Amino acid sequence: NAGVTQTPKFQVLKTGQSMTLQCAQDMNHNSMYWYRQDPGMGLRLIYYSASEGTTDKGEVPNGYNVSRLNKREFSLRLESAAPSQTSVYFCASSERGNSYEQYFGPGTRLTVT
Amino acid sequence: AQSVAQPEDQVNVAEGNPLTVKCTYSVSGNPYLFWYVQYPNRGLQFLLKYITGDNLVKGSYGFEAEFNKSQTSFHLKKPSALVSDSALYFCAVRFLFSGGYNKLIFGAGTRLAVHP
Numbered sequence: 027n028a029g030v031t032q033t034p035k036f037q038v039l040k041t042g043q044s045m046t047l048q049c050a051q052d053m054n055h056n057s058m059y060w061y062r063q064d065p066g067m068g069l070r071l072i073y074y075s076a077s078e079g080t081t082d083k084g085e086v087p088n089g090y091n092v093s094r095l096n097k098r099e100f101s102l103r104l105e106s107a108a109p110s111q112t113s114v115y116f117c118a119s120s121e122r123g124n125s126y127e128q129y130f131g132p133g134t135r136l137t138v139t
Numbered sequence: 140a141q142s143v144a145q146p147e148d149q150v151n152v153a154e155g156n157p158l159t160v161k162c163t164y165s166v167s168g169n170p171y172l173f174w175y176v177q178y179p180n181r182g183l184q185f186l187l188k189y190i191t192g193d194n195l196v197k198g199s200y201g202f203e204a205e206f207n208k209s210q211t212s213f214h215l216k217k218p219s220a221l222v223s224d225s226a227l228y229f230c231a232v233r234f235l236f237s238g239g240y241n242k243l244i245f246g247a248g249t250r251l252a253v254h255p
Contacts, residue, residue, distance in 0.1 A: 030182070059242065066148070068229060068245040069183070084242070116182055120241070127173070128243055130182035 027052050030131035032117050038137045039107040047102040047134050049117030057120045058100035059084075059128065060092060062113040069116065075100055107138045141166045141234050145246035152220045153254050160215040160249045162230030171233035172213040173243065174204055178226045186228075189213060200224070220253045227251075 030051045039045055051058065056077045061069040071084030075094040089111060091103045100119075104111060114135050118128040142165045152158045164170055171190055175183040187198025194206045204215045215228060227250050231243040 057241075061245075066247055068247040070245075071242060074242055118183075127185045127188065128183075129185070130175075132182045133180075 029053065030117055030119055030129050032115075032131035032134050034134060035132065036135050038139065039104075040139055041108060043107050044103065044105050045107065045136075046104075047115055047117075047136075048099070049101065049131060050099045051117075051119040051129070052098065053119060053121075053129065054097070055119035055121050055129075056097070058094065059118040059120075060090075060100070060102045061116045061118065062086065062111075063116060063133075064113050072102065072115075104136075107136075109138045112136060112138045141232050141244050143230050143232050143244055143246040145228075145230055145249045147249050148247075149250045149252060151252050151254065154222050155219050158217050158220040158224070158251065158253070160228050160230075160251060162213045162215065162246060163211050164213060164230070164232050165211065166232055170206075170211075170213075171235075171241075172204075172206065173231040173233070174198065174202070174213075174215050175229045175231060175245075176200075176226050177229065177248075183229060186215070220251075222253045222255055225251055225253045 033048045059074045060072040070086045073092040075081045078097045093101045114133050116133050117131040120128045144163045173188045174186040177183045189196045189206045197203045227248050229248045230246040233241045
């Protein structure tokens with residue numbers, strides 16, 4: 027099992043450009059999440075998808091959109107990138123129920139100039 | 140509102156000495172608490188969790204954590220630190236929403252540096 031995979035690993039964008047970060051998991055998990063990690067701020071939840079067909083805003087959703095394409099895939103889109111979106115983005119997944127552990131992808135390092 | 144605090148930005152310890160990384164929490168109801176570790180240029184890895192039961196929880200790589208309800212703390216510990224334990228450590232608390240689904244709220248992280 028590959029676990030949680032993310033593409034790309036690195037990306038540089040100019041202000042105003044758009045892009046989509048891809049995430050896929052092969053653990054048959056119901057829930058998926060997008061976080062951003064900034065120094066001194068830990069991980070902040072951008073959007074989550076409790077199950078296929080549903081998405082909800084997290085703590086910092088402004089400037090982002092998501093799509094839960096199917097049970098495996100959850101993408102994050104930046105429509106018009108801003109320098110404030112320079113960050114490391116992590117996708118995670120978890121199963122519903124008592125385990126509660128989240129499994130993380132390797133991250134995407136995004137720089138917006 | 141649920142929240143997690145990690146009061147130390149960095150913890151320095153000599154190899155072979157015991158280590159403690161502190162975490163305090165604020166939740167309504169029973170807390171479900173987690174520790175994750177992040178090595179350089181990697182995603183977060185699950186270390187251990189407290190759901191219920193024994194207040195001392197054992198996890199991966201020889202780590203353990205002690206749940207203290209009266210002090211609302213969940214400190215991470217290891218009896219003898221290794222240089223390879225140097226990493227960024229995150230404490231997290233579960234927020235449960237309807238339907239049995241959950242999300243995690245993370246602390247800001249504590250960098251552990253173990254010196255030879």
